[in-house]
Amino acid sequence: MRSVRRAAEILQADVAAGVGAADSTVAGWELGSSVPDQEKLPALARVLGQRLDDLFPRSGPPDLTDLRCDAGLYRKDTPPIIGTKSDGPVAGAESGVRPLKDKYVPALAHAYGVTADELKRAQERSIAKARGEEVSAEGTDATTEKPPRTLAEKVTLLLERSYPTGDAPGDAKIAAAVNRYAGSRVTTAEGIEALRTGADEAPAPIVLEGLGEFFGVARLYFEPDEEVARQVYEGLRLMSASKSGKIGRVRARGLGAAGLPADVLSILNDLADEVEKVAPDTNE
Template sequence: MRRSPFFAKLKLLLAGQKVNTPRFYRLAEKRGSMSARHFDRGRVRAVRRAAEVAQADVATAVGVGDSTVAGWETGLATPDPEKLPALARALERELNDLFPRTGLPDLTDLRCDAGLYQYETAAVIGTKSAGPVAGAERGERRLKDKYVPALAAAYGVSEEELRRAEDRSIAKAQAGEPEPKATSTAPGSAGPPGTLAEKLTLILERSYPGEQGPPTDAEIADAINAHAGARVISAGGVMDLRTGAVETTSPVVLEGLAAFLGVSPMYFQPDDAVARQVYEGLQLLSASRKGAVGRVKGRGMSSQGLPTNVMEFVNSLVTELEERESDSDE
């Protein structure tokens, strides 16, 4: 008989035995790929000057700082592939003309040509995170049919073109492209990340491989502020968190950070706080399976324990889980 993996792990936990590290600590390695478009800083500078467009105007159009554009033209930095469409428009040139492509596009190329960062695709397909798109871009799994129309429309291609690009992503993954070497921005540690800086470093290194690299501190700060609906952190504040200069921050910043990076807010909580929540949840589930839910009290509640509607919900959930376990045993 085949036992349910969920209940197998649950029983180990309730018995006080060790189980695998929580999933949010086991972030998958992601394959990196160089940008398929060629960026020539000298040509960009020449085109801008010929069009008599100031660096400041280009910066405003692309949504970056003046110094960023200057850095692109001097070779100190390279723009993200996602920025190239806006840069081409700012210089009044066609994308394929100013930044010619090498080879046919894969899913990552189509997204970048649409000027979208990976995390932004969650809103396009109506999911909480960009996981489905990230997995498809890495060639690990195909997109569900229900996501294809919205992505194709957002990328400005047909559904057939999107599927062909998906085939190329899978082919690249099967060919086994070498993974990029990550450079740490915070002190490293053996095993799962513990501090906020280590957790940030892990995500930024693993989730944004390739030449484009991770988002800048300013981009992260802008996303957090947009999520909060107010200015709650600066680029300097993000850098302090990322490097470990500041070890804690407000809940609203952590929530915005989690939304931007596509992870659960629990990921950024201290390990002991997460463990406490898991333990209390397991206590409640264990008690409910023994018919003793009424004796389990919620934090901050009255001496009568959990509200009736909550107990009813928990008991119905446990019944459903037990039925699933029974079905798996047949």
């Protein structure tokens, strides 16, 4: 923090004013004698002119507490959001004691700046942690993670797995790429957002073709065919592991007889070996 602040020529007092803390408190953070509340980190990043993930990187996807803190909200701020008298529902979900009622999900997702699906996946991570279950790098229990089913889940998975270290393209960039592929204006940033959030489950075929071209997957991936989704899912999981420097042997966990074919699995594992040979100690 101190190095970033000095490099930006920002006064310690200005940081304190920007996050609503005393000068001495900020001094303590910089000295390491105390640490800021996690809820303060977004404000600190803004004052210092940095991206939150760059200044305070996190290992692995967020759980429910992380999402709330990333929005700069304390638990006491959540009752008005979900229309309750206490923060009990949020506290229970964050501690993994009981999941949120469905009626609370849309409002919380909006307040946290994420989709309902993203919030539900974060909740699954909170519950898994509370149970002491192993959570994979992708953020869910490695033994129960399943391929996506809805169109919104499929688009979200592509974004998460294709860009595991961040810097995922925005809706406007994706829309522009789809329009270039189509040769005309067939969608907008709002249209892509509707696909991500589940508001639109039936886009024009040309939009799906453009999405496939942009992400490098077959259009069949977006169709309601679970076996195709499983195969693309396994390929994405491999790519995510490669890009995040955690590549290893791939196996079709829990897919059963209808899961990933042996020849496809063999190709993926051969690719994993080749990536290890080319760049064993890097993320490239």
